[in-house]
Amino acid sequence: MIHILLIVSSLFTFSAYAAVQDFCVADLKGPDTPAGYTCKPAAKVTTADFVSTLGASGNTSNIIKAAVTPAFAEQFPGVNGLGISIARLDLAAGGVVPMHTHPGASELLLVTQGFITAGFVSSANKVYVKTLKKGDIMLFPQGLLHFQVNAGGFTSVAFASFSSATPGLQILDFALFANDLPSKLVEATTFLDDATVKALKAVLGGTG
């Protein structure tokens, strides 16, 4: 009997400390910390914090002929703290999402229109690549370099869900050729020649 009482009372004690909040809608005026944004006061939370749309196609008039429309915590505050988010990918004919990584999330891609050749490279440098058609899904494990290329001669569309409200995004080509990292250092770290590095910097907006 005493044992049961102890267990029951410890359960109450535990549950008092384990009380969870239903949600933590991002207060975008506060800082974005590694633990996410601070919570907007619950009294101010409305249905609109949990509803958004990715119904509109993104503008693909750019160098990569692709548009990623994110619904991460910044755009969709309701996902804050829930370890989940989503984005829409529009790939015009010839479009490509260059080799990139999401340091904070695994990605699950669902093709809803057209054909997309997608792949990732493991830490062991093994390549996993496949041409996906409408309805196909592909997984990209957290942190690994991956890419998507339009494999149809027309616009393809996909939706990517992420295991984080703030997946992060680093594009390899931009990291190498779209900033002011001195060309000599880019050449030393990539084994590319000076002319190639300067040509890529010119295309992608890098200097130095």
Ligand SMILES: *[C@@H]1O[C@H](CO)[C@@H](O)[C@H](O)[C@H]1NC(C)=O
């Ligand atoms: C798409 O982006 C291009 C380049 O920035 C711009 O010129 C064009 O007006 C945009 N189109 C739409 C529909 O917003």
